[in-house]
Amino acid sequence: MAGYIIRRVLYMIPVLFGVLIVVFVLMRLIPGDPIEIFYQSGEIGGSGATSREGGEVSRKAIETLRESYNLDKSPPHQFVLYVWDVVRGDLGTSIAYRRPVVDMIASHWPATFALTMASMAVAITIGVGAGVVSAIKRHTFVDYGAQMFAILGISFPPFFVGLLLILVFAIKWQTDDGVGMLPAVSNGYGKELILPALTLGTAASAILARLTRSSMLDVLSRDYVRTARSKGLRERVVVMGHALRNALIPVVTVIGLEFGGLLAGAVIIEAVFHRQGLGLRLIDAIIDRDYPVVQGLVLLSAVIYAVANLLVDVLYTYIDPRVRLETTGS
């Protein structure tokens, strides 16, 4: 077990290093000098290098800035310096905000994390619930309804679902004093979280519902379920005790992967609700070509994703002792 985890972690390192190389190279493909781009587009936050003055002073400030970003060195040299920084836990400094990327992550992380947790709760409740009911009531209207919901859920763009929810709960449905029932702009952790979590959660629940249903149908046709039934156990016990436990095994994988993709999933939702999380920072950084932030956030997401993957595999052995890690390791 310990050996397996160590091997998996060791294997993660070259993959994540590959991610680092890909992101680094892609960011170097951006045409033009990033500092120059900022110089031309406006002010470099807090750096004193106010633009459009031209002249020697700001030129000099820009040269200093370029040096501080190692941009005066060759790309391979920059890469080595970057890797060394990353290893020490330094993800660089944002060009737009002149703030360490690690600091930005620390201050915007809670908004994204809360959104992820809340939407996973929504997704698991609706998704697993609908999937189980659908499988038990197979070929009934309940089943067809759940299947319909699931296919609509994967076909509707999440940003559209979000806007529809805003339209209904924040604009049309108002309290007596003319304020929407639920806020459309969402930075808090109370009822501000409801609409974004519903939006992101519904999209994920559709996938979970489909998977739970097919997994449940598969398990219900197994011999041990037939045995349990022929022993005279009540249907409820058979379904909840024998079938669900086993049917949930593949579902756990998907939950893990969805959770691991939290930042990626939050990007669009945060844009819809102007939620000040990491996803919104990533979009800004891409549009601003603030490459240290893009590098840092993409790397962070890949690390979270890889760790989530690993945890799912480890968790497997606890839920399903039949799985031997050594054989699934490849």
Added chain:
Amino acid sequence: MAGDTIVQGETGLEAAAAPKPRSEWTMAWRRLRRNKAALAGLGILIIISLAAIFADVIATEPENHFDIMAAELPPGSEGHPLGTDDIGRDVFSRIVRGSRISLRVGFSAVTISAIVGTLIGLSAGYFGRWVDMVISRIIDVMLAFPGLLLAMTVVAALGSGLNNAMIALGVAGIPFYARVVRSTTLAARELVYVRAARAVGMSDARIMLRHILPNIVSPILIMATLGLGGAILAAAGLSFLGLGAERPSPEWGLELSSSRHLLRSSWWISTFNGLAIAITVLSINLLGDGLREALDPQAGAWSH
């Protein structure tokens, strides 16, 4: 562009059908024909494709025609069945033109992913050894980017814009095809007739294209169909985020994003554009599910 995937499918189809004429595909078609949901999806998709092809005939107003005097007219207004936007452009006409963009971007992205992914996967599975090792590691790295992040990073490098978004989505889809094709090829390589072909000295390229590819056409076709829906959604998402299409393009995701501040006064602009995306993707998903059941009756996650 759209033709490429289909042509690829058909060459494989003929080769596969050579020994026992088309029976497998005929059976699959019969199964598909019994699936009402899949047929409905196919029907809607055909209508949307026709709308895209004849967009200039169907649209009631010329492209980018605006009339500030007719701004924000509600749906059902005379001459504007779906209303007008904030500068008086006909929403219906723009949605019809938008179908052209979404289908083109979706088909192109899927074509890039499917062709490159298939070639890479075939090479890895067929040649094995170091070729497989190098390709598999590259696939691992690409798959380490969760969700849309690889596409977004590529867009960051290329700059935003519809064509760049299309390329980015195409690239981001490659590892999924490569992984499936690789494992199917590994199995197909050991088939008796493949070994026989190698024994009689047939060239590697010929073996791969004539004898192995036909075995993997149906998983590729299923992935490509479901992938088309995903690509259209993702492209609309990138445009919504401001990384794809640029104004005044009638791209659906962009329209949704640029009309959202009007949600309070003119809900119809966002709503109809959103519905256009949803209906298109829904029809493709219905067809894709049906294809999966028809081509792979044992596996289908959704089989009855």
